[in-house]
Amino acid sequence: MKIAYLAPELPALSATFVYNEILQLEALGVQVVPFSVHTPSSKVNEPRVEALAKRTFYLYAQSKLNVLKDNLLCLLKSPVCYLKTLMMVGRDMWQVGLFSRIGLGLVYRFFFAASLARQLQANGCDHLHVHFAHIPTDIAMYASSLSAVPFSVTAHANDIYERGWLLNEKVERSAFFATISEFNKHYLEDKGVDASKMFIVRCGVEPNLFSKRTAVLEHKKTRIGAIGRLVEKKGFDTLIKAVAILKAQGETIELQLAGDGPLFQQLQALALSLDLSPQDITFMGAIAHAEVASFIKSLDAFVLPCKQDEQGDVDGIPVVLMEAMLSGVPVVSTKLSGIPELVVHKETGLLVSPDNEDELAETILMLINSPVLKNQMIECAASKVKRDFSLEHNANKLKDMFNCVINHIV
Incomplete structure (x- = not known):
């Protein structure tokens, strides 16, 4: 089992729950390939976390030229898949406002999704898991479409309350959509999302x-x-x-x-x-x-x-x-x-x-x-x-869910 992980900043002091989850999954025998949207603004001075940082791929740190090359390679390798994903982006832009800040942001994130898709394929990843349902999930769902690697999400707070665009689409396209509380789950269900894909996975501690x-x-x-x-x-x-x-x-x-x-x-x-x-x-x-x-x-x-x-x-x-x-x-x-x-x-x-x-x-x-x-x-x-709220308990729950997706167990 090789699972890609994507978060806004990894590893960062503001995301200890994400990197602790990754390290716990690895302790359970899961091979994790870490990705981060941004380079963390604050470093964590722990040897195991520093080692994680060294092998993390930072999407927005890539040069625009390399990102353009990744898009061209995706287009050449699978033109139908690339154009299909581009059409998905167009529909999403129409949904949030064609020339709105979010709509234009979707285009920007689509281009970086090609780099993520190339990395998922190059690393032989079986699945992609994302923390936070806003920008990282925008990138993940387009990368999933480009690479045919399924994705799942853990939603937290402001990513669904303050920045919860395209939630129905994200739940529908995901293999499963987890969140950290019953409160969040009820909130999302009230928004009309597919309840059959919703799960509670707590942020755990050791x-x-x-x-x-x-x-x-x-x-x-x-x-x-x-x-x-x-x-x-x-x-x-x-x-x-x-x-x-x-x-x-x-x-x-x-x-x-x-x-x-x-x-x-x-x-x-x-x-x-x-x-x-x-x-x-x-x-x-x-x-x-x-x-x-x-x-x-x-x-x-x-x-x-x-x-x-x-x-x-x-x-x-x-x-x-x-x-x-x-x-x-x-x-x-x-x-x-x-x-x-x-x-x-x-x-x-x-x-x-x-x-x-x-x-x-x-x-x-x-x-x-x-x-x-x-x-x-x-x-x-x-x-x-x-x-x-045990970290090991909740990491085991995630591991079982990843296994079900990979092995097509409904």
């Missing part, structure tokens, strides 16, 4: 990398924290406002916020405007992937109040919540997207409404003052992740 902490924390203040890219959908502004409310109520609490992003200065200004000092909130900036586990274990509670941003983008099921739950750290998040499938209120964590700092402050305070509930949730949370 439980052995995030063992339950044994050290007893002795903080003078209750230390809550979060880690993530500083963007609107993470809801860090709501978290900062909640900390300000708790401080005004006389609670001794501190917030440690790890991560970088476009809202860094804006969030710092918000904290200052709410009279939060460096003793109340620490902006740690980006931390190395190897330091994530120790950072999480240093917290009394992990709080990630996700929300929908102005463009409609939301998180799916953040992997970092799973990592905190495995580490024995109680979690607070929001009733949004697929999060309640992981964080079950008062069972595996606590949930609040998105964008509601008063409710969030009240819930954090309840957690602080409820040690019995906190300990019960910690035990249930780790069991939930190990049972439903």
